[in-house]
Amino acid sequence: MNRAFPIRQVLTVLLAIPALYVTFVLYHSGNALIAILILVVTCLGVFIYLSPAATTFRYLFPGFLGFGIFVIFPLLYTIYIGFTKYSSEHLLDFDRAAGIFRNDTFVGANAASYKYRLYAQDDGTYVLYLEDQKDPTRRFASDPFELTVGGKSKAPAQSVKLNTLQPTDEVNGKPLETPQIVRAKLLGPLRERQFVTPDDTLLGIANLMSFTSRERLWTQNPDGSLTNKKDGSVIKPDFRQGFFVNDKGEKVGVGFRTNTGFDNYIRILTDSRIQGPFLRIFLWTVAFSAISVLVTFAVGMLLAVILEQKDLRGRGIYRTLFILPYAVPGILSILILKGLFNQEFGAVNGLLKGIFGFAPAWETNPWGARAMILLVNLWLGYPYMMLICTGMLQSIPGAIYEASAIDGSNAVIDFSELTLPLVLPPMIPVLISAFAFNFNNFNLIFLLTGGGPQMVGGNAGETDLLVTYTFNIAFKDSGTNYGLASAIATLLFILVGFLAWINLRFTARKAKI
Amino acid sequence: MKRSTSDVNVAASSIEPVTSGTTVKPRMLNPEQRAMLRKAISHFILICLLALVLVPYVMVISASFRKGDFAPNGLLPDKVSLEHWKFVLGIPYQEVANAATGETRVVQAETPPLIWFWNSIKVAAISSVGIILLSGTAAYAFARLYFKFKSGVLSGLLILQMFPMVLALVAIYAILDFAGQYVRWLGLNTQSALVFVYLGGISGYIWMIKGYFDTIPASMEESARIDGASQFQTFVRILLPISLPIFAVVFILSFISLMSEYPVASIVLQARSNWTLAVGANSFLAEHEKLWGRFAALAVLSGLPITAMFLICQKFIVGGLTSGGVKE
Numbered sequence: 001m002n003r004a005f006p007i008r009q010v011l012t013v014l015l016a017i018p019a020l021y022v023t024f025v026l027y028h029s030g031n032a033l034i035a036i037l038i039l040v041v042t043c044l045g046v047f048i049y050l051s052p053a054a055t056t057f058r059y060l061f062p063g064f065l066g067f068g069i070f071v072i073f074p075l076l077y078t079i080y081i082g083f084t085k086y087s088s089e090h091l092l093d094f095d096r097a098a099g100i101f102r103n104d105t106f107v108g109a110n111a112a113s114y115k116y117r118l119y120a121q122d123d124g125t126y127v128l129y130l131e132d133q134k135d136p137t138r139r140f141a142s143d144p145f146e147l148t149v150g151g152k153s154k155a156p157a158q159s160v161k162l163n164t165l166q167p168t169d170e171v172n173g174k175p176l177e178t179p180q181i182v183r184a185k186l187l188g189p190l191r192e193r194q195f196v197t198p199d200d201t202l203l204g205i206a207n208l209m210s211f212t213s214r215e216r217l218w219t220q221n222p223d224g225s226l227t228n229k230k231d232g233s234v235i236k237p238d239f240r241q242g243f244f245v246n247d248k249g250e251k252v253g254v255g256f257r258t259n260t261g262f263d264n265y266i267r268i269l270t271d272s273r274i275q276g277p278f279l280r281i282f283l284w285t286v287a288f289s290a291i292s293v294l295v296t297f298a299v300g301m302l303l304a305v306i307l308e309q310k311d312l313r314g315r316g317i318y319r320t321l322f323i324l325p326y327a328v329p330g331i332l333s334i335l336i337l338k339g340l341f342n343q344e345f346g347a348v349n350g351l352l353k354g355i356f357g358f359a360p361a362w363e364t365n366p367w368g369a370r371a372m373i374l375l376v377n378l379w380l381g382y383p384y385m386m387l388i389c390t391g392m393l394q395s396i397p398g399a400i401y402e403a404s405a406i407d408g409s410n411a412v413i414d415f416s417e418l419t420l421p422l423v424l425p426p427m428i429p430v431l432i433s434a435f436a437f438n439f440n441n442f443n444l445i446f447l448l449t450g451g452g453p454q455m456v457g458g459n460a461g462e463t464d465l466l467v468t469y470t471f472n473i474a475f476k477d478s479g480t481n482y483g484l485a486s487a488i489a490t491l492l493f494i495l496v497g498f499l500a501w502i503n504l505r506f507t508a509r510k511a512k513i
Numbered sequence: 514m515k516r517s518t519s520d521v522n523v524a525a526s527s528i529e530p531v532t533s534g535t536t537v538k539p540r541m542l543n544p545e546q547r548a549m550l551r552k553a554i555s556h557f558i559l560i561c562l563l564a565l566v567l568v569p570y571v572m573v574i575s576a577s578f579r580k581g582d583f584a585p586n587g588l589l590p591d592k593v594s595l596e597h598w599k600f601v602l603g604i605p606y607q608e609v610a611n612a613a614t615g616e617t618r619v620v621q622a623e624t625p626p627l628i629w630f631w632n633s634i635k636v637a638a639i640s641s642v643g644i645i646l647l648s649g650t651a652a653y654a655f656a657r658l659y660f661k662f663k664s665g666v667l668s669g670l671l672i673l674q675m676f677p678m679v680l681a682l683v684a685i686y687a688i689l690d691f692a693g694q695y696v697r698w699l700g701l702n703t704q705s706a707l708v709f710v711y712l713g714g715i716s717g718y719i720w721m722i723k724g725y726f727d728t729i730p731a732s733m734e735e736s737a738r739i740d741g742a743s744q745f746q747t748f749v750r751i752l753l754p755i756s757l758p759i760f761a762v763v764f765i766l767s768f769i770s771l772m773s774e775y776p777v778a779s780i781v782l783q784a785r786s787n788w789t790l791a792v793g794a795n796s797f798l799a800e801h802e803k804l805w806g807r808f809a810a811l812a813v814l815s816g817l818p819i820t821a822m823f824l825i826c827q828k829f830i831v832g833g834l835t836s837g838g839v840k841e
Contacts, residue, residue: 025695034691055744056658063651063715066643070713071673073688074681081683303562306555311548318559320824324566327823331773331791332812335798336573339805342584347572350586379566387831411551440677443775447795467677471776474683482683489680496675504668 012049016042041065075493082264082487085242088480090255094237097256101226101235101244103159103194105202105214114203114211118181118190119173126186128195129171130162130203130211139165140197147189159196162203178208264487274484277460277469284370285465289438292377293431299378300385301423305415307386308393319390326383334447337376366462369449373463377444381434388430392423432503436496440467466492577809584805597810601626624786626807629793630815636704636778636789637771640711641764648718649760653748655719656726657734667723670716678714679776685710686780702783710777718763721833725759726752762833765826772819790815 019042027035048054048061092100114130121127125144132138140162165171181187187208194214195203206212218226218235225236226244235244235252242258243251268274303322307315325333340347341362349359362372396419404414445451445468451461460469466488474485542550572585577597579590599606603625610618654660655667678685686701689710693700700706734747742750753760775791782788788796790811797808823830 022695029695056654056660058745059650059654059658059748060660063647063719066647066709066712067670067673067715069688070685070710071676071678071716074678074684075673075676077684077687078676078681303559306559309552309555312552312555318563320827321563322566323824323827324570324820327769327820328570328816329769329773329790329819331775332794332816333569335794335808336569336585336812338798339576339584339808340569340572340586345584345586347568347584347586391831436675440675440679442677442679443773447775467679471679474680485680486683489677492680493676496677497672500672500675501668504671 008049012046016046019045078486079490079493080486081482082490083259083261084257084483085255085260085263086257086481086483086486090242090257090483092254092256094239094256094258097244097254098226098237101218101253102216102220103202104217105194105204106217106230107206107212108215111215112213113206114213115209116205116211117171118176118186119171120176121173127171127173128160128162129165129175130195133210137167139167139169140195141165141169141171142195145193147186147193159194159202162195162197164198182208260483264484265491267484268487268491273458277455277458277464278488280455281460281464281466281469284463285439288370288373288377288465289435289441291374292381292438292441293434295374295378296381296385296434297389297427297431299382300387301389303382303386304389304393305419308390322386323383325380326387330380331443331447333380334376334444337379338448341372341376363449364453366453369453369463373444373448376448377438377441380444381438385430385434388427389423392426393419396422429503429507432499432506436499436503439465439496439499440492441465442467442471446471573809574813576805577813579806582802582804582806584803585809596620597806598814600807601810601814603627626793626811627814628786629788629790630811632704632788633772633790633815636707636711637768640708640771641767643708643712644715644718644767645760645763647712648715648763649722649753649756651715652719652722652726653752655723657731657748657752667720670719674714674716682776682780685777689781701781702787704782704787707778707781707789710781711771711774714767718767721763722756722759725756725833729755758829759833761826761829765823765830766833769819769823 019038023035023039023042026032026038045061045065048057113133115133116131117129119127119129121144123144125146127144128142130140130142143161143163145160176184176186181190187205191205193204195211197203202214202216203211204214215229217229219229221227221234223236225234227234233246235246237243237256238245239258240260241251242255242260244253246252268278306312307319307322309315312318341349343349343359343361343363346362349362353359360371361368363369400418401414404418409417442465445463445465449461449463451464451468451472453462454460455462455464459472464472470485470488470492473481473488568588569585571588575588575590576583576585578593578595580592580594580596596606596608600620600622603622605619605621607617608620610616655663689699689701689706693703693706697703698705699709729752734751737747737751738744772789773791774789775795778789779792779795782792785793794808794811794815797804797811
């Protein structure tokens with residue numbers, strides 16, 4: 001063992017080096033907390049793979065790392081967001097929102113004027129050169145910065161630092177004069193930028209030819225409030241509302257993210273605009289999951305029983321063909337069926353009209369849409385049940401059927417008195433997990449109906465499941481409310497997690513027996 | 514009932530005993546006739562249901578060859594055209610731009626949709642290999658080694674995985690946005706980042722593989738240990754070779770479920786050329802003008818190989834499903 005090449009040790013070190021490098025970079029860019037976290041995880045990893053005391057964890061570490069980063073962390077973060085006000089109105093954290101006030105400026109009475117030149121650098125960035133018009137020895141060059149033509153930045157860009165130039169210093173790069181700047185459409189992005197001198201004076205572009213010094217509009221008071229230098233008004237942050245408010249209690253500026261405790265949960269329970277659709281959606285979600293499970297189980301069981309007849313010809317071919325909806329990627333099947341159920345041009349209505357002379361409104365009528373969803377889910381879901389039931393049927397000894405045949409039973413009695421009682425108990429965990437799967441069956445609803453048709457007087461859809469409803473609250477342009485969505489997500493998780501726990505108890509008890 | 518004697522197909526011939534049987538009460542039949550009747554009814558039910566299962570697929574195939582963009586309808590295309598297939602494969606083709614003047618123009622996909630299929634295969638295959646590595650090693654620890662809170666951790670894994678990932682997208686977005694500032698290939702709009710996100714979904718597979726390991730007696734490994742093999746050697750040289758079937762099952766199941774994953778991919782991947790099959794296929798139908806023909810061609814092109822793979826490995830998969838009983 002000792003003479004062998006130390007592959008494990010070498011690999012550990014090779015993986016630890018980039019991790020340490022990332023830690024270093026993160027620490028330097030001001031993310032000390034995350035840097036420390038990565039450092040701790042790296043040290044843990046090195047310990048686990050080098051110390052003989054931790055061999056067990058060598059097998060667990062990689063899996064747990066992935067699970068931790070992409071399941072547990074998002075989960076905890078989502079639960080945390082559920083306790084905050086975080087939406088399109090409250091997008092920035094407090095420091096960024098306050099920073100916008102700090103960067104508000106106005107041109108004061110004794111503003112100095114500067115000549116400027118822009119130097120294009122080889123790497124696509126720019127350097128700004130400024131020279132005081134009254135005192136040409138006061139010269140500055142900025143750090144390199146980017147100017148994006150056309151794209152308006154959503155958040156105000158940070159101020160660019162200016163450095164004092166010594167009389168002998170020159171700026172490198174290709175100088176751009178005003179006409180060239182205008183022609184390259186750089187004036188607009190330049191106007192959005194502010195520059196700050198070493199003595200903390202803010203400079204901004206005044207007109208085509210010059211820059212001017214600006215004064216900050218707000219001064220910070222020790223108690224956290226801000227005073228307006230121009231009109232003397234005072235605003236202070238209200239952490240309950242997530243806004244700065246003036247003395248009349250009116251909101252000023254942009255909102256910020258703030259902790260609000262159980263506000264989102266209380267809103268779910270009390271706000272009638274949410275509560276109304278929430279209850280209906282919840283009932284539909286439960287009904288959808290329960291009916292889907294029962295119907296897929298019934299059809300799957302029927303097919304499994306039929307295909308279990310040993311003397312039936314072509315069983316293999318039948319079985320293969322009936323598995324098809326499970327074998328074809330689900331997303332394609334859903335979209336294909338969406339086409340077939342198209343209300344005006346789809347094949348289903350074409351057929352129904354031809355035979356029965358009526359065409360259900362699969363898309364615009366709530367009950368039509370629900371029926372379609374259940375039919376499509378039956379079509380997608382029965383093969384799985386069929387496979388599981390087949391497995392269970394094959395584990396039943398054939399002798400009991402022979403015995404019952406002697407007693408003169410028939411197929412129906414065999415099924416109801418022998419097969420079903422034997423198959424049902426071990427099926428329960430499968431049925432519960434199928435229920436939980438359908439409870440959060442995002443793909444089906446999102447791709448098939450998108451939740452539609454719209455519920456009357458609400459922003460929810462008649463066929464929305466809780467999961468798609470919440471997704472829309474979080475991500476639809478009309479109202480991106482991450483806080484509320486995360487609170488609902490947490491409730492959903494508790495519900496489905498509880499189901500999973502019950503399921504585990506069932507399986508555990510079965511295993512003991 | 515009229516019966517044609519010349520072309521008796523399977524369905525008709527199997528229905529025959531039903532019609533003759535209705536006049537006689539089943540109880541009066543002898544066992545042989547009863548078996549016939551039973552089989553006939555079975556065939557009848559199976560063929561009816563099979564028609565419902567197969568017709569949609571036939572219609573999609575026909576829609577992919579039909580000129581124009583219509584929702585799948587009809588078993589045979591009325592006007593055959595290869596335009597959708599050419600579009601999907603990225604081959605330029607002529608199209609009538611103006612019906613009145615007969616003007617034509619050349620149409621070619623900027624990013625051939627075939628690329629989405631390839632992207633999906635890459636992402637799903639690499640993720641599945643990663644999932645096997647991560648869940649296989651973890652399952653070994655759960656099945657063979659001893660550590661504190663083992664059963665608690667094992668249940669916790671499964672319960673935590675019930676959290677709907679769709680709703681954690683805000684957090685996933687934030688992680689990738691942050692990581693991308695420092696490590697380019699972990700950032701938004703990269704397929705590698707998507708692979709990493711998918712690597713989190715391992716707990717179901719840990720259970721499945723652990724269940725399989727549990728069915729293999731540990732005696733062989735123990736005797737190997739006595740002969741001087743290290744723990745890692747017994748894992749790699751003894752347990753892994755016997756467990757290849759379950760790894761095949763995990764690979765196929767995770768591969769297929771990832772091929773269909775839509776929400777995370779649609780948020781992480783923004784550039785058209787980066788899209789996966791799920792995002793791209795939906796884009797044909799998400800806009801106001803639904804491009805059924807192109808969707809159909811893409812669906813057939815990408816659905817066929819995956820379906821074939823699944824059907825070839827059918828026996829493995831069924832075994833794995835019924836032993837583990839976990840579905841993604």
